[in-house]
Amino acid sequence: MPDQPTPPAPADLASLRVEIDRIDDALHDLLMRRSDLVAHMASARLKGSAPTFRPGREALILRRLLRRNQGALARGAVVRLWREIIAASLAQQGQFTVAVSAMAGEDGVATRLARAHFGLLTPLRAQATPFRALACVAGGEAAVAVLPAPDEAERPEPAWWMQMEAPRLRVVAALPFLAPPDAPAEGYAVATLSPEPTGRDRSLLRIEPGPDHTRPRIAAILAAAGLPPLWLIRRESPVPMALAEVPGFLSEDEPRLASLPFPRLQILGSYAEPEPEE
Template sequence: MPDIPPTAPAEAEIAALRAEIDAIDDAMHDLLMRRSAVVARLAGSRAKGSGSPVRPGREAAVLRRLLARHAGPLPRARVVRIWREVFMASIAIQGEFSVAVHAPNPQSGHARLAREHFGPIAAIRVHPTPARALAALSGGEVSVAVLPAPAETDGEEAAWWAHLDVPRLQVVARLPFVTDPGGPGALVVGPVPADASGEDRTLLLVEAEPSAARGRIAQALADAGLPAAALLVTRAGEETLALAEIEGFLHPEDARLAALPWARRTILGAYAVPVVGDTP
């Protein structure tokens, strides 16, 4: 009887594991095809209507549900990345999709955020100013716009959020969805209302009196039952503009808005609160 090389058991084990992976790949592919067929039926459903297929709140809720049940060596950020591709493939089935992003160049941080969130296949068009990116969205040239997260250092041109054409255009998502403390942040603006994910923050813009201090604005919000998780205050000419991030999904008819002492109070949209990535 010929001698069996000592590596044979290891090779047999590797072959068996690869066969198991192949079977799993086939099962995953079957499910992807099945999911795509359901998406195609949804796209053709009269009940759905002809609106945009972009539903960031629904996507965030799905990701949170999957992450809550996730276990094993596959990193949480990779799970999000895989499902982001699944989401974008589903959107592509329902129609063309493209992104306008304000960034100095295609390699900048905000352009990278757009590519990572919407996938490398999505058409991404870089614009030199927020106004140009919003004009492309408003004109129907793109599906969404990715703009820098507001900051108190924003000049008049950079403070796109102070002039957003709501309710026609609204903030619908925040990037990245997996928190990255050291990276840039961005907001996604779309031609659809924001949809609730179950854990959200609403962006509320108020125009206060010219001399209003941050403490006065924060207190007025709290007194109305709308404490701000974050508050940005800037002066625009004789105006004092405050952008508050309110915990929860705030509706325009919410009675607490009427309790605010300012006539101009505008909901700019909402976004799903980002999830925590993998702990070191």
């Protein structure tokens, strides 16, 4: 029978607990200092008219921390801790509410994603449909809406991405931020913001196809333009429309978009590429 590890002596265990308490105090001191700095920025209006919610900036913070993370602390714990810290900072700078789609028959994915990304204490406004959640953001009742990811097998009525009012509303984040490699997003965050590039981004394109633009044909056209879709769906009701996620941060003056032969094309948003869990 292999030797069992010797448990720490009571004196050693007591010393370790004292050290953990000391670290907890130091962490608390730093968090209070961080909170004071956020309060100073808010009271002094150092940001001017700039938005307090900056998903691109948040993604850069998390990526930097994940790059320097080592030892026994799990990547998921880092993201969860700092998502709560970021949520607390947003709450300090003004009312911050998230609208979530709670349509009958859904499994609560939007609520789960919103809680994980925007914190346990952030107020949520449950809405009967994705369109009501989008209306909350458009009307200023919520800062952001969290909606389930598009699915080609959705109900026959129009999907939220087919009727989303762009460019007034933009997809600004894919959720969750930490995900298995190559896994599709489970949901998206929509806000009245201009997205900011982070260096590793993706964009959503809403496409009105022509009569001969089958799904494979649309994918081939995008790939030939240097925009190979990571995924692509096409809906026929109430009108033919396609949605594609492509790599890179795209702006309205993107030259590759001007040459595409579709009757109409819109950028629904750009956002940080999720980070791998491991």
